[in-house]
Amino acid sequence: MVDAAIACADVWKLYGAGGRSWLAGRADPSPEDARAAGFTPAVCGVSLTAARGEMLVVMGLSGSGKSTLLRCMARLTEVEAGVVRVAGRDIGALSPSQLVAMRRETMGMVFQSFALLPHRTALENVAFPLEMRGMGRRARTARARDLLALVGLEGREDFYPREMSGGQQQRVGIARSLAIEPEIWFLDEPFSALDPLIRREMQDEFLRLKAMRGRTIVFVTHDFTEALRLADRIAIMKDGRIEQIDAPDRIVLAPATDYVARFTAEIDRAGVVRAAALAEPLDAVDADAPGPAADADATVRQLGRMLVEDGRERIPVVAGGALIGVMSRRRALGILLGDAACPSRSTTRKPAPRAGRLRAGASPARVPASSGPR
Numbered sequence: 001m002v003d004a005a006i007a008c009a010d011v012w013k014l015y016g017a018g019g020r021s022w023l024a025g026r027a028d029p030s031p032e033d034a035r036a037a038g039f040t041p042a043v044c045g046v047s048l049t050a051a052r053g054e055m056l057v058v059m060g061l062s063g064s065g066k067s068t069l070l071r072c073m074a075r076l077t078e079v080e081a082g083v084v085r086v087a088g089r090d091i092g093a094l095s096p097s098q099l100v101a102m103r104r105e106t107m108g109m110v111f112q113s114f115a116l117l118p119h120r121t122a123l124e125n126v127a128f129p130l131e132m133r134g135m136g137r138r139a140r141t142a143r144a145r146d147l148l149a150l151v152g153l154e155g156r157e158d159f160y161p162r163e164m165s166g167g168q169q170q171r172v173g174i175a176r177s178l179a180i181e182p183e184i185w186f187l188d189e190p191f192s193a194l195d196p197l198i199r200r201e202m203q204d205e206f207l208r209l210k211a212m213r214g215r216t217i218v219f220v221t222h223d224f225t226e227a228l229r230l231a232d233r234i235a236i237m238k239d240g241r242i243e244q245i246d247a248p249d250r251i252v253l254a255p256a257t258d259y260v261a262r263f264t265a266e267i268d269r270a271g272v273v274r275a276a277a278l279a280e281p282l283d284a285v286d287a288d289a290p291g292p293a294a295d296a297d298a299t300v301r302q303l304g305r306m307l308v309e310d311g312r313e314r315i316p317v318v319a320g321g322a323l324i325g326v327m328s329r330r331r332a333l334g335i336l337l338g339d340a341a342c343p344s345r346s347t348t349r350k351p352a353p354r355a356g357r358l359r360a361g362a363s364p365a366r367v368p369a370s371s372g373p374r
């Protein structure tokens with residue numbers, strides 16, 4: 001069973017008075033009915049889980065409900081129906097003081113509006129959550145200094161928010177959320193005001209924290225490059241609903257709806273799809289797979305030279321030295337050359353069986369795939 005850090009079950013958020021009773025009176029409400037009844041449906045029957053240690057990225061067009069969903073998860077807005085569980089607790093059932101304590105101890109948030117305390121300096125803003133936790137002045141000041149240096153704001157410790165640019169204020173907000181290293185982070189376009197270089201550094205910092213400390217992160221972005229770099233899974237929203245929630249390569253290889261196919265049409269598929277996603281089980285294709293192998297984690301782009309130069313129709317795919325299946329060279333080349341830019345909805349992939357179940361016909365990868373950055 002998935003160890004869920006966050007679980008939403010049939011969550012609805014309608015803007016407009018009386019949404020709760022309107023929903024309570026309906027067995028099968030639809031966003032269209034809600035709109036006809038005068039509500040603005042922002043989140044419509046969303047069910048999802050984020051596993052402990054997972055980075056779940058939420059994407060969708062403007063107005064599709066991403067921010068509202070995040071706010072529902074953090075109970076910054078009250079839901080009209082459904083249940084949100086965070087770290088195993090129904091947050092809708094928490095008293096105000098319990099909610100404050102949970103936010104202080106378990107959750108970190110960075111939202112588009114930086115919500116800095118205007119009468120406190122950058123240093124005091126970052127130290128504030130530590131003060132709330134009862135950390136002594138000297139220790140929290142030292143920690144806040146380190147965090148400001150981490151986000152590139154050394155020398156600006158004594159500036160007030162009004163004296164800083166939007167990007168600098170955003171970095172103070174990020175440093176503040178990092179201060180307590182919470183178990184669960186809600187990030188709504190946290191890097192939108194940052195220059196590309198610092199943006200990438202901040203992405204790296206969150207990836208590092210996630211990997212080292214097993215943090216769970218729900219991250220809203222409009223930027224596909226950012227999503228692909230960060231996400232374990234991507235949820236794509238449309239009109240308050242989740243169209244698909246899946247690993248990035250599944251989203252591009254097997255879009256669940258025409259909308260997802262169109263939404264993801266511009267993605268550089270060769271940089272996203274990994275050999276593991278193309279590996280078919282050996283028993284399904286009934287072939288031996290001797291010779292040099294592709295690493296399961298390598299993207300099609302990283303395997304480019306092998307795909308062009310290797311004449312075999314099927315290339316073995318290995319994970320951790322064990323054979324997990326074979327990849328059709330023709331299919332991989334098609335992705336590399338952009339032939340199948342818009343795959344059909346019906347595209348399906350048989351899941352590759354676990355390594356132990358396969359007969360091993362190949363030696364461990366003799367052509368190790370390069371392992372460049374994602």
Ligand SMILES: Nc1ncnc2c1ncn2[C@@H]1O[C@H](COP(=O)(O)OP(=O)(O)OP(=O)(O)O)[C@@H](O)[C@H]1O
Binds near residue numbers: 062064065
């Ligand atoms: N406070 C509010 N009152 C009324 N309607 C709202 C409110 N906040 C959001 N909405 C509406 O809810 C819907 C979803 O908005 P939301 O901000 O969640 O979308 P989003 O996908 O995050 O958009 P963006 O990418 O532009 O930030 C939109 O139709 C929006 O107009």
